[in-house]
Amino acid sequence: DSGVTQTPKHLITATGQRVTLRCSPRSGDLSVYWYQQSLDQGLQFLIQYYNGEERAKGNILERFSAQQFPDLHSELNLSSLELGDSALYFCASSVAPRPDYGYTFGSGTRLTVV
Protein backbone atom coordinates (compact mmCIF):
# COMPACT_ATOMS: atom_id res chain seq x y z
CA ASP A 1 0.00 0.00 0.00
CA SER A 2 1.61 3.23 -1.21
CA GLY A 3 -0.60 5.48 0.91
CA VAL A 4 -2.24 7.04 -2.15
CA THR A 5 -5.82 5.79 -2.47
CA GLN A 6 -7.67 5.78 -5.74
CA THR A 7 -11.30 4.84 -6.19
CA PRO A 8 -12.88 3.10 -7.90
CA LYS A 9 -10.35 0.50 -9.03
CA HIS A 10 -12.38 -0.43 -12.08
CA LEU A 11 -15.04 1.45 -13.98
CA ILE A 12 -17.00 0.41 -17.03
CA THR A 13 -19.22 2.97 -18.67
CA ALA A 14 -20.79 3.81 -22.01
CA THR A 15 -19.75 6.38 -24.55
CA GLY A 16 -21.13 9.83 -23.88
CA GLN A 17 -21.28 9.32 -20.12
CA ARG A 18 -19.50 11.22 -17.36
CA VAL A 19 -17.42 9.71 -14.56
CA THR A 20 -15.51 10.97 -11.55
CA LEU A 21 -12.28 9.42 -10.36
CA ARG A 22 -11.16 10.10 -6.81
CA CYS A 23 -7.71 10.32 -5.27
CA SER A 24 -6.69 10.69 -1.63
CA PRO A 25 -3.03 11.68 -1.35
CA ARG A 26 -0.56 10.22 1.12
CA SER A 27 -0.83 11.77 4.56
CA GLY A 28 1.16 15.02 4.65
CA ASP A 29 1.40 15.40 0.88
CA LEU A 30 0.03 18.65 -0.50
CA SER A 31 0.59 18.10 -4.20
CA VAL A 32 -1.47 15.81 -6.44
CA TYR A 33 -0.73 14.77 -10.03
CA TRP A 34 -2.94 12.96 -12.52
CA TYR A 35 -1.60 10.73 -15.29
CA GLN A 36 -3.31 8.77 -18.05
CA GLN A 37 -1.82 5.54 -19.38
CA SER A 38 -3.21 3.97 -22.52
CA LEU A 39 -1.64 1.14 -24.46
CA ASP A 40 -0.43 3.26 -27.34
CA GLN A 41 0.46 6.48 -25.50
CA GLY A 42 2.32 5.46 -22.39
CA LEU A 43 2.12 7.59 -19.25
CA GLN A 44 0.79 11.05 -20.09
CA PHE A 45 0.74 13.87 -17.56
CA LEU A 46 -2.66 15.51 -17.26
CA ILE A 47 -2.68 18.05 -14.46
CA GLN A 48 -1.13 18.96 -11.11
CA TYR A 49 -2.51 20.65 -8.01
CA TYR A 50 -0.77 22.01 -4.96
CA ASN A 51 -2.73 22.83 -1.83
CA GLY A 52 -5.91 23.40 -3.81
CA GLU A 53 -4.42 25.40 -6.66
CA GLU A 54 -3.73 24.24 -10.20
CA ARG A 55 0.03 24.40 -10.82
CA ALA A 56 0.74 22.65 -14.11
CA LYS A 57 -1.26 21.35 -17.02
CA GLY A 58 -0.41 18.77 -19.62
CA ASN A 59 -2.34 17.75 -22.71
CA ILE A 60 -5.58 17.44 -20.80
CA LEU A 61 -8.67 17.42 -22.99
CA GLU A 62 -11.32 20.10 -22.53
CA ARG A 63 -13.78 17.30 -21.70
CA PHE A 64 -11.65 16.53 -18.64
CA SER A 65 -11.46 18.64 -15.52
CA ALA A 66 -10.05 18.25 -12.06
CA GLN A 67 -9.95 19.92 -8.69
CA GLN A 68 -8.31 19.54 -5.33
CA PHE A 69 -10.49 20.06 -2.28
CA PRO A 70 -9.63 21.68 1.09
CA ASP A 71 -9.07 18.22 2.62
CA LEU A 72 -6.51 17.72 -0.22
CA HIS A 73 -8.30 14.90 -1.97
CA SER A 74 -8.63 15.36 -5.70
CA GLU A 75 -11.20 14.40 -8.29
CA LEU A 76 -10.76 13.96 -12.02
CA ASN A 77 -13.95 14.40 -14.01
CA LEU A 78 -14.21 12.90 -17.46
CA SER A 79 -17.23 13.79 -19.57
CA SER A 80 -18.63 12.95 -23.01
CA LEU A 81 -16.58 9.80 -22.84
CA GLU A 82 -15.20 8.25 -26.00
CA LEU A 83 -13.83 4.79 -26.65
CA GLY A 84 -10.33 6.29 -26.78
CA ASP A 85 -10.60 7.45 -23.19
CA SER A 86 -10.29 3.86 -22.05
CA ALA A 87 -7.08 3.79 -20.04
CA LEU A 88 -5.50 3.48 -16.65
CA TYR A 89 -5.68 6.74 -14.70
CA PHE A 90 -3.06 7.21 -12.01
CA CYS A 91 -2.89 9.74 -9.27
CA ALA A 92 0.38 10.58 -7.55
CA SER A 93 1.19 12.79 -4.59
CA SER A 94 4.24 14.48 -3.13
CA VAL A 95 5.02 16.72 -0.19
CA ALA A 96 5.63 19.72 -2.41
CA PRO A 97 5.27 20.44 -6.12
CA ARG A 98 8.84 19.35 -6.81
CA PRO A 99 9.91 16.07 -8.37
CA ASP A 100 13.00 15.84 -6.15
CA TYR A 101 10.67 14.89 -3.33
CA GLY A 102 9.66 11.79 -5.28
CA TYR A 103 6.14 11.08 -6.42
CA THR A 104 4.11 8.32 -4.77
CA PHE A 105 1.62 6.76 -7.15
CA GLY A 106 -1.66 5.08 -6.38
CA SER A 107 -2.70 1.76 -7.89
CA GLY A 108 -4.84 3.45 -10.51
CA THR A 109 -8.37 3.37 -11.86
CA ARG A 110 -8.94 1.25 -14.93
CA LEU A 111 -11.58 2.94 -17.07
CA THR A 112 -13.26 1.00 -19.85
CA VAL A 113 -15.57 2.88 -22.19
CA VAL A 114 -17.87 0.64 -24.23
Add this chain to the structure above:
Amino acid sequence: DAKTTQPPSMDCAEGRAANLPCNHSTISGNEYVYWYRQIHSQGPQYIIHGLKNNETNEMASLIITEDRKSSTLILPHATLRDTAVYYCIAHQGSGGSNYKLTFGKGTLLTVNP
Protein backbone atom coordinates in the same frame (compact mmCIF):
# COMPACT_ATOMS: atom_id res chain seq x y z
CA ASP B 1 13.22 18.41 -20.26
CA ALA B 2 16.23 16.79 -21.80
CA LYS B 3 15.46 13.82 -24.02
CA THR B 4 16.48 10.47 -22.57
CA THR B 5 17.27 7.32 -24.51
CA GLN B 6 16.96 3.84 -23.04
CA PRO B 7 17.18 0.40 -24.60
CA PRO B 8 13.68 -1.02 -25.09
CA SER B 9 14.45 -4.24 -23.27
CA MET B 10 17.07 -6.05 -21.23
CA ASP B 11 17.45 -9.43 -19.57
CA CYS B 12 19.16 -10.26 -16.31
CA ALA B 13 19.71 -13.47 -14.39
CA GLU B 14 18.23 -13.68 -10.93
CA GLY B 15 20.79 -12.82 -8.26
CA ARG B 16 23.02 -10.92 -10.65
CA ALA B 17 23.37 -7.16 -10.87
CA ALA B 18 21.13 -5.42 -13.36
CA ASN B 19 22.70 -2.38 -15.00
CA LEU B 20 20.22 -0.20 -16.84
CA PRO B 21 21.73 2.55 -19.02
CA CYS B 22 20.26 5.91 -19.88
CA ASN B 23 21.56 8.50 -22.28
CA HIS B 24 20.75 12.16 -21.65
CA SER B 25 23.34 13.99 -23.69
CA THR B 26 21.45 17.31 -23.77
CA ILE B 27 20.83 17.50 -20.02
CA SER B 28 21.20 20.98 -18.56
CA GLY B 29 22.99 21.89 -15.37
CA ASN B 30 19.88 22.14 -13.20
CA GLU B 31 18.21 18.95 -14.41
CA TYR B 32 18.13 15.93 -12.17
CA VAL B 33 18.01 12.34 -13.36
CA TYR B 34 15.06 10.40 -11.93
CA TRP B 35 14.35 6.70 -12.10
CA TYR B 36 10.95 5.13 -11.66
CA ARG B 37 9.73 1.64 -12.38
CA GLN B 38 6.35 0.16 -13.19
CA ILE B 39 5.49 -3.42 -12.51
CA HIS B 40 2.81 -4.60 -14.89
CA SER B 41 -0.19 -2.22 -14.70
CA GLN B 42 0.66 -1.10 -11.17
CA GLY B 43 1.36 2.53 -10.33
CA PRO B 44 4.92 3.66 -11.06
CA GLN B 45 7.31 3.47 -8.13
CA TYR B 46 9.99 6.05 -7.36
CA ILE B 47 13.46 4.48 -7.18
CA ILE B 48 16.14 7.15 -6.93
CA HIS B 49 17.29 10.48 -8.30
CA GLY B 50 20.54 12.43 -8.55
CA LEU B 51 22.14 15.56 -9.94
CA LYS B 52 25.90 15.10 -10.16
CA ASN B 53 27.04 12.68 -7.50
CA ASN B 54 26.41 8.97 -7.40
CA GLU B 55 23.53 8.04 -5.18
CA THR B 56 22.57 4.88 -3.32
CA ASN B 57 19.50 3.88 -1.39
CA GLU B 58 17.95 0.63 -0.21
CA MET B 59 16.62 -0.11 -3.68
CA ALA B 60 19.37 0.82 -6.09
CA SER B 61 22.46 2.81 -6.97
CA LEU B 62 22.63 5.60 -9.52
CA ILE B 63 25.89 6.24 -11.31
CA ILE B 64 26.09 9.50 -13.26
CA THR B 65 29.03 10.12 -15.58
CA GLU B 66 31.22 13.13 -14.90
CA ASP B 67 29.94 14.95 -17.99
CA ARG B 68 26.35 14.05 -16.92
CA LYS B 69 25.51 12.86 -20.41
CA SER B 70 24.60 9.37 -19.28
CA SER B 71 23.76 7.40 -16.19
CA THR B 72 23.30 3.82 -15.05
CA LEU B 73 20.80 2.43 -12.60
CA ILE B 74 22.15 -0.58 -10.76
CA LEU B 75 20.01 -3.16 -9.01
CA PRO B 76 22.70 -5.06 -7.10
CA HIS B 77 20.97 -8.41 -6.74
CA ALA B 78 18.03 -8.64 -9.11
CA THR B 79 15.05 -10.78 -8.14
CA LEU B 80 12.08 -11.96 -10.17
CA ARG B 81 10.05 -9.19 -8.52
CA ASP B 82 12.31 -6.60 -10.17
CA THR B 83 10.84 -7.48 -13.58
CA ALA B 84 9.31 -4.16 -14.65
CA VAL B 85 9.54 -1.22 -17.02
CA TYR B 86 12.20 1.20 -15.81
CA TYR B 87 11.89 4.86 -16.72
CA CYS B 88 14.77 7.34 -16.78
CA ILE B 89 13.64 10.98 -16.70
CA ALA B 90 15.64 14.21 -16.84
CA HIS B 91 13.90 17.15 -15.21
CA GLN B 92 14.71 20.20 -13.15
CA GLY B 93 14.21 19.54 -9.46
CA SER B 94 13.08 22.94 -8.29
CA GLY B 95 12.44 26.43 -9.45
CA GLY B 96 10.01 27.54 -12.09
CA SER B 97 6.53 26.12 -12.27
CA ASN B 98 6.93 23.20 -14.64
CA TYR B 99 7.01 20.21 -12.36
CA LYS B 100 5.47 17.60 -14.58
CA LEU B 101 7.57 14.49 -15.00
CA THR B 102 7.45 13.21 -18.56
CA PHE B 103 7.67 9.44 -18.86
CA GLY B 104 9.09 7.91 -22.04
CA LYS B 105 8.85 4.29 -23.12
CA GLY B 106 11.43 3.04 -20.65
CA THR B 107 13.32 -0.26 -20.55
CA LEU B 108 11.52 -3.53 -19.93
CA LEU B 109 13.81 -5.45 -17.59
CA THR B 110 13.10 -9.15 -17.43
CA VAL B 111 14.75 -11.04 -14.61
CA ASN B 112 15.08 -14.71 -15.46
CA PRO B 113 15.33 -17.57 -12.95
